[in-house]
Amino acid sequence: MSLVTPFAGHRLDRADPIRHDAERLAELRQPNARLLRLEGLIPRLGPDQRVQWDRLGDAPEGADVVFLGLLDGEPLFAAVPTDGDPDPAYTRRETWAAIADLPADELALYGGARSLLDWHARHRFCANCGQPTMLAKGGWQRDCLACGAAHFPRTDPVTIMLVEHRGPKGSRVLLGRNARFPGRSYSALAGFIEPGETIEEAVAREVFEEAGVRVRDVSYIASQPWPFPSQLMIACHAYADDDALTLDATELEDAQWFTRGQVIEAFEKGQESASFVPPFPLAIAHHMLRWWLETNDG
Amino acid sequence: MSLVTPFAGHRLDRADPIRHDAERLAELRQPNARLLRLEGLIPRLGPDQRVQWDRLGDAPEGADVVFLGLLDGEPLFAAVPTDGDPDPAYTRRETWAAIADLPADELALYGGARSLLDWHARHRFCANCGQPTMLAKGGWQRDCLACGAAHFPRTDPVTIMLVEHRGPKGSRVLLGRNARFPGRSYSALAGFIEPGETIEEAVAREVFEEAGVRVRDVSYIASQPWPFPSQLMIACHAYADDDALTLDATELEDAQWFTRGQVIEAFEKGQESASFVPPFPLAIAHHMLRWWLETNDG
Numbered sequence: 001m002s003l004v005t006p007f008a009g010h011r012l013d014r015a016d017p018i019r020h021d022a023e024r025l026a027e028l029r030q031p032n033a034r035l036l037r038l039e040g041l042i043p044r045l046g047p048d049q050r051v052q053w054d055r056l057g058d059a060p061e062g063a064d065v066v067f068l069g070l071l072d073g074e075p076l077f078a079a080v081p082t083d084g085d086p087d088p089a090y091t092r093r094e095t096w097a098a099i100a101d102l103p104a105d106e107l108a109l110y111g112g113a114r115s116l117l118d119w120h121a122r123h124r125f126c127a128n129c130g131q132p133t134m135l136a137k138g139g140w141q142r143d144c145l146a147c148g149a150a151h152f153p154r155t156d157p158v159t160i161m162l163v164e165h166r167g168p169k170g171s172r173v174l175l176g177r178n179a180r181f182p183g184r185s186y187s188a189l190a191g192f193i194e195p196g197e198t199i200e201e202a203v204a205r206e207v208f209e210e211a212g213v214r215v216r217d218v219s220y221i222a223s224q225p226w227p228f229p230s231q232l233m234i235a236c237h238a239y240a241d242d243d244a245l246t247l248d249a250t251e252l253e254d255a256q257w258f259t260r261g262q263v264i265e266a267f268e269k270g271q272e273s274a275s276f277v278p279p280f281p282l283a284i285a286h287h288m289l290r291w292w293l294e295t296n297d298g
Numbered sequence: 299m300s301l302v303t304p305f306a307g308h309r310l311d312r313a314d315p316i317r318h319d320a321e322r323l324a325e326l327r328q329p330n331a332r333l334l335r336l337e338g339l340i341p342r343l344g345p346d347q348r349v350q351w352d353r354l355g356d357a358p359e360g361a362d363v364v365f366l367g368l369l370d371g372e373p374l375f376a377a378v379p380t381d382g383d384p385d386p387a388y389t390r391r392e393t394w395a396a397i398a399d400l401p402a403d404e405l406a407l408y409g410g411a412r413s414l415l416d417w418h419a420r421h422r423f424c425a426n427c428g429q430p431t432m433l434a435k436g437g438w439q440r441d442c443l444a445c446g447a448a449h450f451p452r453t454d455p456v457t458i459m460l461v462e463h464r465g466p467k468g469s470r471v472l473l474g475r476n477a478r479f480p481g482r483s484y485s486a487l488a489g490f491i492e493p494g495e496t497i498e499e500a501v502a503r504e505v506f507e508e509a510g511v512r513v514r515d516v517s518y519i520a521s522q523p524w525p526f527p528s529q530l531m532i533a534c535h536a537y538a539d540d541d542a543l544t545l546d547a548t549e550l551e552d553a554q555w556f557t558r559g560q561v562i563e564a565f566e567k568g569q570e571s572a573s574f575v576p577p578f579p580l581a582i583a584h585h586m587l588r589w590w591l592e593t594n595d596g
Contacts, residue, residue, distance in 0.1 A: 008496045016507050020548070084426075112494015119493070122447070125428035127421040128382075132428065140492075149420070153493055157455045157530050194438075195417070195451055195528045196410015198306045199521040209314050220518035223497040230493045232455050250318070 003222035010108035012069035019138040028075040031057030036078040066139025084121035088229035115230035160190035176255035188285040212246025224284040301520035308406035310367035317436040326373040329355030334376040364437025382419035386527035413528035458488035474553035486583040510544025522582040
């Protein structure tokens with residue numbers, strides 16, 4: 001079973017050669033070219049619940065404009081808002097409401113654009129020397145004219161893992177909740193991959209740090225671009241031989257092993273009767289649990 | 299066959315709780331604690347060809363110091379050099395010479411330390427407001443006191459792929475060379491994963507951009523932290539049904555399909571008689587090719 005994750009599946013031609021061709025870029029920047037309609041970083045949808053396009057000529061004066069790529073041969077642009085997301089990891093209700101019903105390809109287009117725009121809005125200065133930087137390569141780079149440094153959009157790899165224990169109680173998976181989760185919500189453990197470690201090492205470290213559990217046989221499941229602000233979620237499966245938990249209270253409010261039956265119930269029943277509330281469908285953790293139900297026979 | 303990659307396999311306890319505990323950190327920062335011996339970013343080895351440790355009290359006055367973690371319970375530190383690497387992607391001969399014979403765990407320790415130190419040296423200012431930032435959390439964060447932004451070390455995910463074509467000529471893999479490679483060297487194609495795409499989408503995009511080849515059935519092989527400056531190399535395999543090449547001359551000087559026999563020859567014979575020079579053993583591409591020889595029967 002191959003996992004298709006939300007925020008994947010864009011239909012853009014990223015047209016890398018155009019980014020490097022200032023003349024071609026200038027030709028494409030016609031006043032009637034398409035400009036993604038946003039209010040800050042939130043998409044303004046049409047009555048059909050799809051993303052809308054303004055004209056490039058309508059971009060605020062002086063705004064940085066990024067070239068998203070070509071869609072069916074037509075160039076798409078977006079304007080960098082004045083402010084980035086002040087709390088990018090826990091974004092606002094209005095964003096979720098706006099994107100809940102977008103078709104997959106538009107969700108992916110929006111997600112990629114959002115990450116790029118938010119990066120520009122929060123990275124207007126050179127980290128090397130402190131001077132202002134200028135947008136370059138159609139928005140896929142920022143250049144410092146003072147010290148010559150080039151800066152690139154961030155994509156931060158994060159591991160998210162389904163740890164499985166097989167024992168007398170059958171197969172169970174480890175899910176946790178932190179204090180910011182809504183009531184009774186549990187999800188897969190996750191954490192940023194650090195310099196100097198592999199994906200597999202990061203999985204083992206995170207599970208041990210957060211839950212005190214040693215894992216073996218880490219395997220890759222799927223990946224997902226997550227635009228709050230710009231993570232690459234790397235989903236893995238791993239086995240634990242010992243199910244004793246020692247929780248890191250600063251990371252997790254609770255963590256528990258859930259049986260196949262409890263996971264099925266959580267998806268099928270409402271919040272009231274199930275033993276936990278599963279992650280929502282935009283999260284890769286939701287699809288990891290469904291993948292586990294499909295591929296594991298209990 | 300599971301791949302163990304160079305720069306993986308560190309033995310550090312990254313001791314995340316200590317990073318967040320200023321008091322504990324201060325206790326560990328004793329003048330006689332271990333400080334990694336570096337000249338700039340290059341390790342200064344002992345006569346035994348292993349990394350050496352100075353005392354924390356010997357760190358240059360005013361230098362930022364990072365807490366690498368605990369090794370066998372003992373805290374390890376390293377001092378941020380004045381300058382980062384001016385050309386971090388193509389590092390200097392002295393570095394390769396210094397690390398060529400390090401044992402795997404020390405190579406991994408050095409790699410992780412190097413990425414972190416280079417990031418600090420090249421990110422002393424706030425990208426959000428341009429003011430100087432201060433090292434925080436033992437070196438795993440930098441804080442801006444002016445605007446309140448927190449900044450984290452970069453880890454940039456890169457896909458590197460072995461594209462395979464099966465046809466009348468047997469199984470062949472696609473390798474390319476760019477103009478900066480030494481003569482007749484070929485390696486796996488590679489490229490940064492961008493905001494808004496999955497690992498699998500990035501693989502397909504890169505191969506099409508660089509070589510004009512469409513791929514299917516992308517699968518994950520292994521990962522490697524690469525400290526020049528701080529990539530996470532994500533190795534994948536993919537199939538191509540059409541072997542026609544259209545090269546992007548700005549990325550590749552040449553690309554060719556190589557047979558199993560040619561790859562075996564490249565590893566076994568010297569430079570003179572083989573059809574190409576394979577990637578060196580520190581590169582994950584070297585191990586991807588060996589993995590392919592092991593798992594593919596031609």
